[in-house]
Amino acid sequence: MLKVEHITKYYGKNLAVDDLSFTVKSGEIFGLLGSNGAGKTTTFRMIMGLLDSNQGTILLDGKKIDYSVTDQIGFVTEERSLMTKMTVKEQIIYYGRLKGLTEEEIQKKLDIWLEKFKITEYKDRKIKELSKGNQQKVQFIAAVINNPKLLILxxxxxxxDPINVEQLKQAIYELQKKGCSIIFSSHQMEHIEQFCEKLLILVKGKTVLEGYLKDIKENYQKKNIKIRGDINKDEILTIPGVISINKKVDDYEVKIENSKVVEKVFQKISHHNITKFVVEEASLNEIFIAKVGESYDE
Amino acid sequence: MMNKFWFLTGFSLKKKLKSKWFIIVNIILLIAIIGVINIDNMIKAFGGDFSNTNEIYVLDKTGYSYDTFEKNLTTLNQTLEMEYTFDIKEENRNQKEIEEEMKNTDAVLIILENSDIGYIKASIISDSYIDSMYYQLLYQTLSSTKNEIALSLTNINPTELAKLTSNIEVDRVLLNDTKNTEEENMEMIMGTVFPTVILPFFILIIFLVQMIGAEINEEKQTRSMEVIISNVSPKVHFFSKVIASNLFVLLQGFLLIVYAILALVIRSHFGTGSTSNITSQISSIWNSLVASGFTDKLIYIIPLALILIILSFLAYSLVAGILASMTVSMEDYQQIQTPIIMICLLGYYLSIMAGMFNGSILIKILSYVPFLSGLLSPALLVIGQIGITDVIISILVLIFFNFILIRYGLKIYKVGILNYSTDKMWSKLIKAVKSKEV
Structure with a gap:
């Protein structure tokens, strides 16, 4: 279990991370969200022991993270961290040895992972000769070759591409099943929604939203109504609590302030020829934009 | 952590040794060293001939100079170890006939005539250019011939003649007890030997500085550094690079010595043997060194020089590593390494010109300066301008300097290695030095 408690990091006079706390249990996937410069990479670097925090503690299974613990952590960096002149095998052995594994152990695990990702034929190929997708797979293998207790993505x-995304997702789920704690960062909210049970949104180093995804969505007041049929847009916009209405392919998407508005909308359109009326929770993307936007406005 | 250190060191060293450029450079070096030492044999092997007979026609219009000229030519050729072979013919034909025969050949016509001003005068005629060494030999032979004839024409008896032509006896006295004349001779010899010995050391420093920069920059540019530093501390990473690079240059230095020995072995087995110019020159230099007692001093000169060289390698690699950590690309590093290369170059020039600074306090002080001392101190010790104590001071200064580099350099390295900003590099560097973290 990873426990981050009240960490603060300054770069000179600039506050990069402000009193950040969260916990990631074994087998849990945790989403760390934030716009560019929000402090995500700084947080990852502090967890990896690459940076020292000015305040607070980071514990993995109750132990302070130092070089005796980092062998149990896997890290997939945002930019590809591969030495492109090396072959796939050389690269994985290099990183694996730095994780304290023996060459035999690495070779065995490498074959399994290459098989899983269907890239066995690239084992002795130089990394620079691989496609971006395959390079990303190699980077992932390098991060998980040590069966980490904590994986930072x-x-x-x-x-x-979608096929490679799917392969990688399956691999992440497998690690989750084995009890690996995973911290996940992505700008693609659909990935976070799919993966993360718990998440935290950072804005300028400060936590603006934290909790279980389900709770966050439930507690978020604004909802969306999907309507299919002949309706009068202007009529709906006059209803108090309706924020906007947009046509999306066959459906209209009505954004409303809260669930109380649903009934008013339904009453208004009930005399029209309606074939679909679905109330949906706001997407994480909307929540993210709203929360980050609010914080910037502040 | 020690396992990881040795893994990183071994990996870095193996990577260098297995690289194509290392193999190519060493093949070139091996060929070049063997080639230079065996150049005459190689030219012969490809059809060239150093023992080509030089045809000389002598038209002796004086009637008495030919024998003296022939004798002097042979003697001087041997004395100056010039290895020319001659086919000398005294000619009775007229000049035009000989010149006609000489066309499109390397033959030389020498015309000896009486002269009212200087007893005899001579002309050297050839179809085309002749090499300057050969011309000098002919010129000196003619001068000696003229002197001998002049002396004999003035009716001086052979004993007087011998006295007149013999070299002046010079009794060299040095008032300073610590100096001896053999050392003075050796100084002259070292003037030619030392630049050759010190050149590989200079080249290896350049190798070292380039190598560390390239390796650290590769890891930074590919962003592998984040993964590496998340598994090993910057300290372990830094020392693994420094140690691997130093081991590499020491190995390269050793290989250079092996290549030179191999080239000499090839020469002695397949070359021209005792007549060889290089071998005889080496023997001559070696004999002079033995006579001067220099070889006895090698017992302390070699270990002291080796310690200085190793410590200098260490200092250069530490600085190169620290600076490389602050840069984000090889282009940046190329710029930042220029001062190091310039300092190294200064040390090299000072060391090869060391003999010119006899007694200079400045040069003695410079020999204590880290970066310069590795090149300069051994040179000054060899030519006797500084003593063992001075070298020991240089070593102690270098050890202290390396300690400072490690102490403060590690702070810079730790900050720089994961920093990709190119702004205000020097202020970052100063800030890192002031930080409390090590």
């Missing part, structure tokens, strides 16, 4: 799906 900073934008792991960047530049991947």
């Amino acid at each position: 900073d934008e792991p799906f960047t530049g991947l």
Whole structure:
């Protein structure tokens, strides 16, 4: 279990992370969200022991993170951290040895992972000769070759096609089942929604939203109504609590202030020819934009 | 952590040794060293011939100079170890006939004539250019011939002639008890030997500085550094790079010595043997060194020089590593390494010109300065301008300097290694030095 308690980090006079706390249990996938410069990478670096925090503690299974613990952590960085002149095998052995594994152990695990990602034929190929997708797979293998207790994934799906995204997702789920704690960062909210049970949104180093995804969505007042049929847009916009109405392919999407508005909308359109009326929770993307926007306005 | 240190060191060293450029450079070096030492044999092997007979036609219009000229030519050729072979013919034909025969050949016509001003005068005629060494030999032979004839024409008896032509006896006295004349001779010899010995050391420093920068920058540019530093401390990473690079240059230095020995072995087995110019020159230099008692001093000169060289390698690699950590690309590093290379170059020039600074306090002080001392101190010790004590001071200064570099350099390295900003590099550097973290 990873426990981050009240960490604060300054770069000179600039506050990068402000009193950040969260917990990631074993087998849990935790989403750390934030716009660029929000403090995500700084947080990851502090967890990895690359940076010292000015205040607070970070514990993995009750132990302060130092070089005796980092062997149990896997890290997929946002930018590809691969030495492109090396072959896939050399690169994985290099990183694996730095994790304290023997060459034999690495070779065995490498074969399994290459098989899983269907890239066995690239084992002795130089990394610079691989496609971006395959390079990302290699980077992922390098991060998990040590069966980490904690895996940090900073934008792991960047530049991947849907097939590769799916392969990587399956691998992440497998690790989760084995009890690996995973911290996940992505700008693609659909990935976070799919993966993370728990999340935290950072704005300028400060936590603006934290909790279980389900609770966050439930507690978020604004909802969306999907309507299919002949309706009068202007008529709906006059209802108090309706924020906007937009046509999306066959449906109209009505954004409302809270669930109390649902009934008013339904009453207004009930005399029209309606074939669909679905109330949905706001997407994480909307919540994220709203929360980050509010914080910037402040 | 020690396992990881040795893994990183071994990995870095193996990577260098297995690299194509290392193999190519060493093949070139091996060929170049063997080639330079065996250049005459190689030219012969490809059809060239150093023992080509030089045809000389002598038209002796004086009637008495030919024998003296022939004798002097042979003697001087041997004395100056010039290895020319001659086919000398005394000619009775007229000049035009000989010149006609000489066309499109390397033959030389020498015309000896009486002269009212200087007893005899001579002309050297050839179809084309002749090499300057050969011309000098002919010129000196003609001068000696003229002197001998002049002396004999003035009716001086052979004993007087011998006295007149013999070299002046010079009794060299040095008032300073610590100096001896053999050392003075050796100084002259070292003037030619030392630049050759010190050049590989200079080149290896350049190698070292380049190598560390390239390796650290590669890891930074590919962002592998974050993964590496998350598993090993910057300190372990830094020392693994420094140690691996130093081991590499020491190995490269050792290989250079092996190549030179191999080239000499090839020469002695397949070369021209005792007549060889290089071998005889080496023997001559070695004999002079033995005579001067220098070889006895090698017992302390070699270990002291080795310690200085190793400590200097360490100092250069520490600085190169620290600076490389502050840069984000090889282009940045190329710029930042220029001062180090310039200092190294200064040390090299000072060391090869060391003999010119006899007694200079400045040069003695410079020999204590880290970065310069590795090149300069051994040179000054060899030519006797500084003593063992001075070298020991240089070593102690270098040890202290390396300690300071490690102490403060590690702070810079820790900050720089994960920093990708190119702004205000020097202020970051100063801030890092002032930080409490090590």
